Amino acid sequence: MTTKPHKLLFISTSVGALGTGLGGGVELSLRNIAQEMLRRGHKVQIVTPAGATWNDLPLVEIPGNLQIIAQSQERTDPIIMPENSVLANMWEYARQVQTDYDLIVNFAYDWLPFYLTPFFCCPVAHLVSMGSLSDALDKIIVQTGKNFPGTLAFHTAAQAETFPTLTQPVFYLQSGIDVSLYEFCESPKRQLAWLGRISPEKGLEDGVRVAEITGIPLKIMGKIQDASYWQNILQEYPNAPIEYLGFLSQREMQKIVRECQALLMTHRWVEAFGNVAIEALACGVPVISYRRGGPREIIQDGKTGFLVEPDSVSGLVDGVLNLSTINRDSCRRSVERDFSVTALGDRAEKWFDSILGN
Structure with missing residues (x-):
């Protein structure tokens, strides 16, 4: 001090x-x-x-x-x-x-x-x-x-x-973040997470497409900042297995996220950092993100998640299909050490x- x-x-x-x-x-x-x-x-x-x-x-x-x-x-x-x-x-x-x-x-x-x-x-x-x-x-x-x-x-x-x-x-x-507030989960459910403001620059529709292609339910959490954008997604992907859970407190959010197989980050702009990435990693949840902005300095490709070509939904899907190669303990330790x-x-x-x- x-x-x-x-x-x-x-x-x-x-x-x-x-x-x-x-x-x-x-x-x-x-x-x-x-x-x-x-x-x-x-x-x-x-x-x-x-x-x-x-x-x-x-x-x-x-x-x-x-x-x-x-x-x-x-x-x-x-x-x-x-x-x-x-x-x-x-x-x-x-x-x-x-x-x-x-x-x-x-x-x-x-x-x-x-x-x-x-x-x-x-x-x-x-x-x-x-x-x-x-x-x-x-x-x-x-x-x-x-x-x-x-x-x-x-x-x-x-x-x-x-x-x-x-x-x-x-x-x-x-x-x-205060890592003690995030509970580690070794055995997740068959579900994915998406967390953030719901607005065009966050690219939520790409996460919805991943859910539709893989058939894995997507839990969506965050403030709806652009209501028309959100309605357009619902209309375009009426059969996608998604669930909107609202804007949750940190405690409520991490209860859902920690039981997910991965967090998807689909941002279309340069994220300054990506707090949601370290929140997920603290729960032992790998992050699959576009290689754009701050997340490329957080995620260790192949170790704590996957960095894929920006705007490549197929890259996100490949990451989901290879999640068994990620050690969830490594995700947690990376946050304890650096964040x-x-x-x-x-x-x-x-x-x-x-x-x-x-």
Whole structure:
């Protein structure tokens, strides 16, 4: 641990209140980093849009209208903020209380926090949660990294590579979970899992096609972010053996996932990391994923799952047919070694220390 505890202000995503699932993997990353920092004796305050369901962490809930999710916009779209923007309101709160903190940590994939960085007297660190999606956001992220070296963190090198003009140094935080919360299962049922936001960039229809081809039931869990997309899948694959279980808590989710033969990751974009991968592996569940983005740095091909050609449903099917070659104990051990919440805390603390000159 650092010799001096830090006073940290975490600013959450502006697309949804914490606990609603609208923030995707950002919610899990923020929760685990916050809990580990508190365990290590640091002071942490979290700023979130109003309506959060978490009651075990120190929250300040800010009212206002939610931000449009970045992945629903085109690269050249202008930066848009709604009237009474919760994003602007959260950062106005941060401005008012900044002298009470050593470091502000931005978890939101939004243009405004990067733009505001030079105007704060308190240093601002940015955990960039997605790959390149917007020309305007790319420009301000690269500019911030150049003007404030060391304040940018990415989950993986695969994610950072999507920003081709980015200069060093940047920090690779990866991710981590409390492995003790995930129960290992040696003997799964004949079923597969798919976990994540239900929206086009997640490619759920490919997982449904695998279920249809193999005849193995697919358990689908996650927030329906695009209802029309979900309805189109149901109409196109009316006979596929799928079951939608909703957006589940971590405890409910891992009860289902651990009894699955594998988790399918069918993303059509560059995943910054892929928290669902390490959650499955912690249960001993192999991951069959497209070789795209963060999962290629998590999954050991042939040992903890399979990395297949992007957008190749036949590759996913081949992975399912070869699951008997994967040792589920190896899946669990890989997370215990590389992606525990302690390892994540070590990396986060090192990043914070480097910014603060400790």
